[in-house]
Amino acid sequence: MISLGLTSEAALFNIRNNCPYIVWAAAVPGGGRRLNRGETWTINVSPGTKAARIWARTGCNFDGAGRGRCQTGDCGGVLQCQGYGQPPNTLAEYALNQWNNLDFFDISLVDGFNVPMEFSPTSAGCSRGIRCTADINGQCPSQLRASGGCNNPCTVFKTDQYCCNSGNCVPTNFSRFFKDRCPDAYSYPKDDQTSTFTCPGGTNYKVVFCA
Template identity: 55%
Template sequence: MARAILWVLLTIMAVSLYAGVEGVSFDIENQCPFTVWAAGTPFGGGRELRRGQSWRVNVPGGAKGRFWGRTGCSFDGSGRGRCNTGDCGGLLNCQGSGGIPSTLFEYALNQFQNLDFYDISLVDGFNLRMTVILSNSNCRRIACNSDINSKCPRELKVVDGCRSACAAFNTPAYCCTGSFIDNCPSTDYSKFFKRECPMAYSYAKDDPTSTFTCPGGSNYRIVFCGNGASNTNSTSTSTGSLYAVE
């Protein structure tokens, strides 16, 4: 109970902090041939999305957070249960970070020079293909659309997902901690993730090719199992919506 009250207070404080800064919307859509339980913190919580369903979450400007999808979930009428991947404390309405593995979308709105910073991260591993499209057509569409689960090294594989080496082995060399905190080269495992999804974070120090920016105020569409190419730009010519996923 105390933890739930603390979370509510922190959320109220966050909303108050960002009041007056223009907010944006995040449309999360499931194009997978199976149900995905979408999650978002500190804004959103969680929602069951059957194939073709979508969920809009409004986020205040200046906020930081993440969205991800959960698989293999089962919840009772009170919203308690568990998921094979991305589980957040056994709750449908997430109140904290998701479990490993999960494909993460991370955002920081209206930061330095009024820019949004955003990325797809596989630092904790992979569970679902993901495409992210911005309403500002000058901003980069990003995606991780390789079927990593089917190619996952045996030692990283779990039900419905593929762990990162850091999650699997928890050593400084793979987690960029201890003596590797300032000098942490890529490994064969992180190179595997980078080869499969060149635009996504493959390990903790993979910043130069994995963080993207966009002028503040853009809306976002996050698609699970979309077919957008992982190396395409949202400025590519299209006869459909700016949010189109080829």
């Protein structure tokens, strides 16, 4: 068996709700948790995890069995998410212990925006965090407005120009709306150069809603 030199320690993600309203935090892997204002939820994520997400759901109503619906970010009508959320939702995305034993992390608006967010490392001497705290919902273009959030144009128009299905798309006026307000966040699928950040494998992180 070939060793890739991966760290064997789980990464800790501390998820905090600073919003003046309830959010139902969601994580894949991780599940879900109701967070009142000021409450936190910590999850342990295995090294080597890829294509992982954390996001906030709003306007939720769940029964005692954990079934219900959310206005934004709903993940199949369950409290304990097994799959990704329904747009619009601000996403904290990450992959742990990848190339060169680095973690890769970003905030993505490719699924739109629902809640302001900070996504920052908290250990390993890694200090460069990301914030997307603009009033995107309040300033959302009329074509992209949704209940409780602001859709990305791909969700609305479903064209290659906005969705990048061919892999050859460029920024648009709609993607620039997001980029101007959150320069560190992904605004369209090919927005890699200014939107992906790295830390050494084994770093811990925090995700703060309404930072």
